[in-house]
Amino acid sequence: MEYFADIPPIQYEGPQSKNSLAFKHYNPEEIIEGQSMRDLFRFSICYWHTFRGTGSDPFGAGTLQRPWDDGSDSVENALKRVDVAFEFFEKLQAPYYCFHDKDVSPDGETLKEANENLDRIADKLLEAQERTGIKLLWGTANMFSHPRFMHGAATSPNADVFAYAAAQVKKAMEVTHRLGGENYVFWGGREGYMNLFNTDMKRELDHLARFMHLAVEHAQKIGFKGQFLFEPKPKEPTKHQYDFDAAACLNFLRANDLLDHVKLNIETNHATLAGHTMMHELVYSSIQGALGSIDANTGDLLLGWDTDQFPTDIYLTTQCMLAILDQGGLAPGGVNFDAKVRRESFEPIDLFYAHIGGMDAFARGAKIAAQIRKDGILSDFVAKRYASYDEGIGQQIESGSVSFTDLEAYMLEKGDSAPNLSGRQEWIENVINDYL
Amino acid sequence: MEYFADIPPIQYEGPQSKNSLAFKHYNPEEIIEGQSMRDLFRFSICYWHTFRGTGSDPFGAGTLQRPWDDGSDSVENALKRVDVAFEFFEKLQAPYYCFHDKDVSPDGETLKEANENLDRIADKLLEAQERTGIKLLWGTANMFSHPRFMHGAATSPNADVFAYAAAQVKKAMEVTHRLGGENYVFWGGREGYMNLFNTDMKRELDHLARFMHLAVEHAQKIGFKGQFLFEPKPKEPTKHQYDFDAAACLNFLRANDLLDHVKLNIETNHATLAGHTMMHELVYSSIQGALGSIDANTGDLLLGWDTDQFPTDIYLTTQCMLAILDQGGLAPGGVNFDAKVRRESFEPIDLFYAHIGGMDAFARGAKIAAQIRKDGILSDFVAKRYASYDEGIGQQIESGSVSFTDLEAYMLEKGDSAPNLSGRQEWIENVINDYL
Amino acid sequence: MEYFADIPPIQYEGPQSKNSLAFKHYNPEEIIEGQSMRDLFRFSICYWHTFRGTGSDPFGAGTLQRPWDDGSDSVENALKRVDVAFEFFEKLQAPYYCFHDKDVSPDGETLKEANENLDRIADKLLEAQERTGIKLLWGTANMFSHPRFMHGAATSPNADVFAYAAAQVKKAMEVTHRLGGENYVFWGGREGYMNLFNTDMKRELDHLARFMHLAVEHAQKIGFKGQFLFEPKPKEPTKHQYDFDAAACLNFLRANDLLDHVKLNIETNHATLAGHTMMHELVYSSIQGALGSIDANTGDLLLGWDTDQFPTDIYLTTQCMLAILDQGGLAPGGVNFDAKVRRESFEPIDLFYAHIGGMDAFARGAKIAAQIRKDGILSDFVAKRYASYDEGIGQQIESGSVSFTDLEAYMLEKGDSAPNLSGRQEWIENVINDYL
Amino acid sequence: MEYFADIPPIQYEGPQSKNSLAFKHYNPEEIIEGQSMRDLFRFSICYWHTFRGTGSDPFGAGTLQRPWDDGSDSVENALKRVDVAFEFFEKLQAPYYCFHDKDVSPDGETLKEANENLDRIADKLLEAQERTGIKLLWGTANMFSHPRFMHGAATSPNADVFAYAAAQVKKAMEVTHRLGGENYVFWGGREGYMNLFNTDMKRELDHLARFMHLAVEHAQKIGFKGQFLFEPKPKEPTKHQYDFDAAACLNFLRANDLLDHVKLNIETNHATLAGHTMMHELVYSSIQGALGSIDANTGDLLLGWDTDQFPTDIYLTTQCMLAILDQGGLAPGGVNFDAKVRRESFEPIDLFYAHIGGMDAFARGAKIAAQIRKDGILSDFVAKRYASYDEGIGQQIESGSVSFTDLEAYMLEKGDSAPNLSGRQEWIENVINDYL
Ligand SMILES: [Co+2]
Ligand SMILES: [Co+2]
Ligand SMILES: [Co+2]
Ligand SMILES: [Co+2]
Ligand SMILES: [Co+2]
Ligand SMILES: [Co+2]
Ligand SMILES: [Co+2]
Ligand SMILES: [Co+2]
Known part of the structure; x- marks a missing residue:
């Protein structure tokens, strides 16, 4: 016996389909x-x-x-x-x-x-x-x-x-x-x-x-x-x-x-x-x-x-x-x-x-x-954002080779940290919208 | 120099005090x-x-x-x-x-x-x-x-x-x-x-x-x-x-x-x-x-x-x-x-x-x-609530001496669990109010 | 037939009562x-x-x-x-x-x-x-x-x-x-x-x-x-x-x-x-x-x-x-x-x-x-807080006898408003606690 | 003097543009x-x-x-x-x-x-x-x-x-x-x-x-x-x-x-x-x-x-x-x-x-x-949903020509209300997604 007799198997018909009982995006083979x-x-x-x-x-x-x-x-x-x-x-x-x-x-x-x-x-x-x-x-x-x-x-x-x-x-x-x-x-x-x-x-x-x-x-x-x-x-x-x-x-x-x-x-x-x-x-x-x-x-x-x-x-x-x-x-x-x-x-x-x-x-x-x-727009952005940990003092921090004393010495010498980069949240939101 | 010249040291004066600049309950020595x-x-x-x-x-x-x-x-x-x-x-x-x-x-x-x-x-x-x-x-x-x-x-x-x-x-x-x-x-x-x-x-x-x-x-x-x-x-x-x-x-x-x-x-x-x-x-x-x-x-x-x-x-x-x-x-x-x-x-x-x-x-x-x-009203209530773990199957559960197989056997035999006790939340709220 | 046979009519017994089935505060006649x-x-x-x-x-x-x-x-x-x-x-x-x-x-x-x-x-x-x-x-x-x-x-x-x-x-x-x-x-x-x-x-x-x-x-x-x-x-x-x-x-x-x-x-x-x-x-x-x-x-x-x-x-x-x-x-x-x-x-x-x-x-x-x-501690406080509306410019505002033009003239003359009073929220909270 | 010298006037370039400083959708003349x-x-x-x-x-x-x-x-x-x-x-x-x-x-x-x-x-x-x-x-x-x-x-x-x-x-x-x-x-x-x-x-x-x-x-x-x-x-x-x-x-x-x-x-x-x-x-x-x-x-x-x-x-x-x-x-x-x-x-x-x-x-x-x-998919759906008010008892309700007594008589006669229609919230959400 069929319980959903009026309803055909749901098929992929693509984004242009006007059929409410079709997949427009889910294509199992894709x-x-x-x-x-x-x-x-x-x-x-x-x-x-x-x-x-x-x-x-x-x-x-x-x-x-x-x-x-x-x-x-x-x-x-x-x-x-x-x-x-x-x-x-x-x-x-x-x-x-x-x-x-x-x-x-x-x-x-x-x-x-x-x-x-x-x-x-x-x-x-x-x-x-x-x-x-x-x-x-x-x-x-x-x-x-x-x-x-x-x-x-x-x-x-x-x-x-x-x-x-x-x-x-x-x-x-x-x-x-x-x-x-x-x-x-x-x-x-x-x-x-x-x-x-x-x-x-x-x-x-x-x-x-x-x-x-x-x-x-x-x-x-x-x-x-x-x-x-x-x-x-x-x-x-x-x-x-x-x-x-x-x-x-x-x-x-x-x-x-x-x-x-x-x-x-x-x-x-x-x-x-x-x-x-x-x-x-x-x-x-x-x-x-x-x-x-x-x-x-x-x-x-x-x-x-x-x-x-x-x-x-x-x-x-x-x-x-x-x-x-x-x-x-x-x-x-x-x-x-x-x-x-x-x-x-x-x-x-x-x-x-x-x-x-x-x-x-x-x-x-x-x-x-x-x-x-x-x-890769987002992943490149993120990679660049953390690049300071890929070399120099950042790399030393990650590798565990510096202590508080070392870091203090480094910063006393330098006086202040290097500038930050913009977080670009609004640009990111636009980028994501571009993909929708 | 005194910066809060108008304000005396705050003293404990007890609950009956009408002094806004006194402790009515905090008595450091109590x-x-x-x-x-x-x-x-x-x-x-x-x-x-x-x-x-x-x-x-x-x-x-x-x-x-x-x-x-x-x-x-x-x-x-x-x-x-x-x-x-x-x-x-x-x-x-x-x-x-x-x-x-x-x-x-x-x-x-x-x-x-x-x-x-x-x-x-x-x-x-x-x-x-x-x-x-x-x-x-x-x-x-x-x-x-x-x-x-x-x-x-x-x-x-x-x-x-x-x-x-x-x-x-x-x-x-x-x-x-x-x-x-x-x-x-x-x-x-x-x-x-x-x-x-x-x-x-x-x-x-x-x-x-x-x-x-x-x-x-x-x-x-x-x-x-x-x-x-x-x-x-x-x-x-x-x-x-x-x-x-x-x-x-x-x-x-x-x-x-x-x-x-x-x-x-x-x-x-x-x-x-x-x-x-x-x-x-x-x-x-x-x-x-x-x-x-x-x-x-x-x-x-x-x-x-x-x-x-x-x-x-x-x-x-x-x-x-x-x-x-x-x-x-x-x-x-x-x-x-x-x-x-x-x-x-x-x-x-x-x-x-x-x-x-x-x-x-x-x-x-x-x-x-x-x-x-x-x-001890509350603590007695709680102790009694968990008393089933102080003996019998509860004690065995806590001590780690029973497996799922043992517990299934116990419950197949028993058919259903012993009745629960009322949680008494409203009574507890009243009890706490009694102490205020 | 009595459905709550074990439960007596609930009576007022006063704050000292230890009876969970009595009123300690609700006294209908009070x-x-x-x-x-x-x-x-x-x-x-x-x-x-x-x-x-x-x-x-x-x-x-x-x-x-x-x-x-x-x-x-x-x-x-x-x-x-x-x-x-x-x-x-x-x-x-x-x-x-x-x-x-x-x-x-x-x-x-x-x-x-x-x-x-x-x-x-x-x-x-x-x-x-x-x-x-x-x-x-x-x-x-x-x-x-x-x-x-x-x-x-x-x-x-x-x-x-x-x-x-x-x-x-x-x-x-x-x-x-x-x-x-x-x-x-x-x-x-x-x-x-x-x-x-x-x-x-x-x-x-x-x-x-x-x-x-x-x-x-x-x-x-x-x-x-x-x-x-x-x-x-x-x-x-x-x-x-x-x-x-x-x-x-x-x-x-x-x-x-x-x-x-x-x-x-x-x-x-x-x-x-x-x-x-x-x-x-x-x-x-x-x-x-x-x-x-x-x-x-x-x-x-x-x-x-x-x-x-x-x-x-x-x-x-x-x-x-x-x-x-x-x-x-x-x-x-x-x-x-x-x-x-x-x-x-x-x-x-x-x-x-x-x-x-x-x-x-x-x-x-x-x-x-x-x-x-x-x-009257709170009500007096509130009355005093709004007292500026009980006379002078405040009274005129409430009675509707001044326009924006009048109010501007008043303030241009005065330069700035009279000082505010502290809102005293913390004191008020203490006052209320005193009554509990 | 120009304060945003590096930034050109923002122009509409259409959805395919890769320019972060262009409109892709806002076209003032459209x-x-x-x-x-x-x-x-x-x-x-x-x-x-x-x-x-x-x-x-x-x-x-x-x-x-x-x-x-x-x-x-x-x-x-x-x-x-x-x-x-x-x-x-x-x-x-x-x-x-x-x-x-x-x-x-x-x-x-x-x-x-x-x-x-x-x-x-x-x-x-x-x-x-x-x-x-x-x-x-x-x-x-x-x-x-x-x-x-x-x-x-x-x-x-x-x-x-x-x-x-x-x-x-x-x-x-x-x-x-x-x-x-x-x-x-x-x-x-x-x-x-x-x-x-x-x-x-x-x-x-x-x-x-x-x-x-x-x-x-x-x-x-x-x-x-x-x-x-x-x-x-x-x-x-x-x-x-x-x-x-x-x-x-x-x-x-x-x-x-x-x-x-x-x-x-x-x-x-x-x-x-x-x-x-x-x-x-x-x-x-x-x-x-x-x-x-x-x-x-x-x-x-x-x-x-x-x-x-x-x-x-x-x-x-x-x-x-x-x-x-x-x-x-x-x-x-x-x-x-x-x-x-x-x-x-x-x-x-x-x-x-x-x-x-x-x-x-x-x-x-x-x-x-x-x-x-x-x-008109949504508006048609809504219009149909309320259609019972466009005629018969619904129209009388809207026009104010029936009282509670009339409505009771109507419903006593009918026994129960006509069936409801599905609210179709999920279908509606799909419809909206089709337009994105
Ligand atoms: Co706003
Ligand atoms: Co806002
Ligand atoms: Co409610
Ligand atoms: Co209600
Ligand atoms: Co903190
Ligand atoms: Co905090
Ligand atoms: Co779940
Ligand atoms: Co859930």
Whole structure:
């Protein structure tokens, strides 16, 4: 059965096309810096927003029309969703997808039942993967929706909840492994606090570190070689999350000897909620060898919550692709659309418009970024800006051959530093506009 | 000569006093958890706001009446300010002060001249310290006001600026050492970027790490045993500062092997600009052994810049003191008022009101915090909340004796986790109000 | 049947009480500026958060234990909730309550069925009111939760939705009238836009004005003399709401000749989301004769969404009460707790702690405000600050007897203005602390 | 003498040009919707940032190299700046400029001296205008920089300051009139408060209204027919400004019967600091007949202060031009670059890059907006969205022929409203990207 019968497979038709259901910029075969767009982006569709979103918000009920979904939590409904999802992935030419355990599979009265449900769905997912060639970018476990996790999962003050979470991640990781998942993500929805007065932050952070080490050990045990990814988010649902931003995550990973095992999954809307640009978080992670994957979306900087909108701003995608091309791509990570249609865009066709828009925006960003990199205007400017460190006193500073005493002597002799160069921010902004 | 002739030494008169020029709560001799208030707070007056502030802002000229100051950059004027400052410190019973090199001393045409000026002022400061018993909490170097530092100091793309900064910190550290300074602070005013397109973040962070290592080495060389302190601030003057918040600072220190040498100086207004409560930054630093000192002030959460207001909110000071008492105090750090009177509070007497208010607010906060700690209502609540980790599966988790496989087996057997306890946030807020 | 059997009626026991289930400050009989606390505050409990809240959030399911509620949308369940609610109101000594139509009564398949349901519940509410003496502060209609209202109610681009909303408000107003409601509130949950590109703002605002005029006309027709109240909120659920803040509401009311009929219901958390302090919104409304009632709660200024927390900050309640006492109270409005327990505070007893905390905090605020007003320190300071307008050129300016030409002549003669006085912000903050 | 000898007049060279000192999109002669770009934009250069900015900020001294400026406050220096400015205006083909009195002319010891200085400069400005054909878009008075205005100008508690401000505006308006200025702007830098406790908001707002009425009367007296403009800004330098946003300004103007005399000057960075998009403020003002002119710049939404950056984002300029074209242009207002180069962009040539970038960005925005308008995709979508108001019940609602009773009868009969249409936000975003 076809669920999107009116919607043809989405094809690349080029910038001149007037077809709203075609790619105008994303051409999977087109080569960017030696990689096809397909391999460069490794686009992934998320199961939660796209197949489990209802359009509900804190002020209103669901609005989204999903005619294939009977609204129940049955295994049958879940199995049918797999078909819908893979038809959608195929029509969009998306090579990857990703999920939380609870997105794809009904919860159970007991852990056992939940696990059995997940196994049944996993069988079907595997079948669909094999049939279509679509692959799993990453799996994860939802440890924030169930009331049990109200105080956190690995950081819950209730040790049983830690145990439940451990069992759940074990299973989710095993299923991810079975499905050939290339990464495993930790986003700790409620790993944070509502209130410092009732919280033992040290104990909670120690538990979180213990939890991650147990996960790493289990991966080794079962031979799962996928990359672990930690996803920063500053707040929401909790008042303050321990994975606040890339810096907080990296400090945590470093302090707990996890940096060799875990990279970051950076999301635009989480970056901006934390007071950073997406480009900051990408560059900051990348230079520390920790940029693993991205959740491609965008926020509204005038709103204080995670709107998870589809990324369509070409400036944003250009910035993302500058950072990503700089490290040669994201593999085994990818560009996952952790984005949802607005609740007023309630028709299934809106899901197509939304993903086409995001994929095209990234394609434009990549072409622009590649051209900027090829022309070298910006990189030459930056190289010249730091040239004083390539020789003389600068080189000595970098090589570690001068002390404060030496530097003082140098400057007492010289009296004052050589003049600065203009930062040229306005010229740079014009240059970038020239590429749009 | 007396500069504040109309203002008597500020004395503790108790809560019933109607005297605006008396302490109503700060009683230096009063004992809190075994320490006198004097020793617990180690209050410090900052030279920059209090003696160099003019009341200018980006939209207007200075307003502050400082009759002793001729407005010139002369050494004579600077020397006179020392007398004014120490009279002020004494009248306020402040045991400490702190400064940037350029606060106390005129800059010079050359580095040599600047250093000579600083030496002359340091002579006078030493004399004043010896005369009054007032001590130097910390020194630092201003490497952000001079145009030379427009692109940063240690992170400038101009290697000569790095060299100049090195020479300047060397001197400032030596003067701090000579004056018996108990700490040395790094706040990198322009150590960040305005624009990622013209910035090589990796190179800049490497330079910053190099700089700090050189400082540590120089301290060892000259026998300076004071504590190094790194002060987080997210933005302003730059768009994004490398010392964004405690997490960013600690990640940097960890990544560069500086954690043994450097702790943090946490400022309220910087915490909130970064999206954290002051209490968060204090607890987060403290549990990592890195809470060294505080810049006591407050921001306006509806304003997006660093207003550096005097801290008068008793909730805030209670939270600060809960965190500080929890680690037994701050020494060799202290409570430094990095705070300034509003530009409309232009009379010298406003400086007294402001500091009295801040000192009294901290005294009240400390008494409240000590009482809360003594009664144990909150700490008992927290202990009980985490009690499941003190035995059984929780204890096994903490001791590292269970794997994911063990935890899954435990939970498969149990089916679901034991119930949670209410977080009781509203009750806690009432409890705290009971202590006010 | 008693639903809170373990919880005694909450009594005033005074500040020394150690009883968490007693008022320590709210004493209904105590007189403040000539009014009993009961009459001054006119405390109201809201039905939505307190009896319909589930603890769900965008990331998780409901958590709140409400043993009396079978979770169904049946009329029986709704009727039982009335009993629970009135027991709660009585135990808390709350003289008022308020509701949306959909809080108290199940929706219907048709408008007719919905109206019939509401009538049945209204019968029971009336009975409970008469039995207990508890009164209805205000009613309102929920025109944001049903998917029909996804694009707004009065501002929907769908004229039928306007019609439905009109019918719904008509009914809600009639029920409010029947129950002796003293006010009727408009909070336009989705009266705004998600996106300006698909929005005809002019047409939408015209429709909103038409809607309010129709409401006013209907009130006159049925003899409802209650006060209409418009509640500002800047955003959430929509990206931008037309009732952004007091200024936007008042501009709208003025532009559409509604100012004689409608005042404002000011909510703390909405004020701060709009970038204002609560005190600002209160004073700003009050001096325009438009402060009608308040939704007493508080937000978290580091979070960007409406957390609707219980107000416990004594500074906040003091500021509220200074503004409210300044206009002699709020009647026929009142202090309505539009506040909810955190989802981690899931026990019924937490509802008691929460409301006791809010009521006590307002009581403390009122006592402090009254004392400040009685002592006159602040008001004297302000009067002196503006004294130059009480005579001479200032008086002429206020009386309108001088032109620019006159003022220029005056100043050309004088050369420059007389000196300013210090704004004394720090002293003022100390003064306020003295009253805490 | 030529001050920018190395810089040729900036010419339109088209999108393919590689010349950083050419327009690639701004072609003054090109026609957009029947107007030349010159007449459509009426670009204006501001005197304050461009000729009086120094690059100082709260953390550092000036950095900008302005070789023609001796840094003194002399009349000679001011006269020379006029030459520099007009050379700059001409080279940029900017048809307009604007200024505060204190930008162009030195202050005086007395009002009289200040006025005389202004007259001397005005002579020279007039001469330069006549020589070059460049015109004055608007004048204004700086009533925030001098310490006299610390507590406000028209809203100062010091009546003499009101008088001084009146004299100053009188003079500034007369000079604007003499120079043929087409508008006169009020931006009340310190017309707000730092602190509500020391403020009589009612009295201050009454004074502000009185002040504006006096200005209107004086304009009539001297025959000045220019448009008065009120510029919203939410905060900075004060904690809260009375001209917070368009809504606050319009409410004030309406309440005080000033709406016939005063329109708004909307600035992007002020819009976003107030929590609105620029497009919101433009549309909101425009539909109320109050959009007079714009201050074209941009802020950084992750920073909380007014950065006044040059506008280069094509999405932003497209949105601006959609709103502006919708009302047929801005005349007698215009597009004034209230924008400054970053302090690190310290060379004179950066001023050229910056303005070229802004002018080109507006030209691109206008072409895109005109094409969108011509194709009608968005306007058709919007028209269809509201079509239910063009007939039937919707038409009756708009025409005022139905009451709540009628609407209830209609809906009781119908049972529920007709279905909604999808809001299509994602599709719209794609459509807009197609035009970039
Ligand atoms: Co994500
Ligand atoms: Co997100
Ligand atoms: Co500081
Ligand atoms: Co600060
Ligand atoms: Co409310
Ligand atoms: Co609310
Ligand atoms: Co402006
Ligand atoms: Co501005």
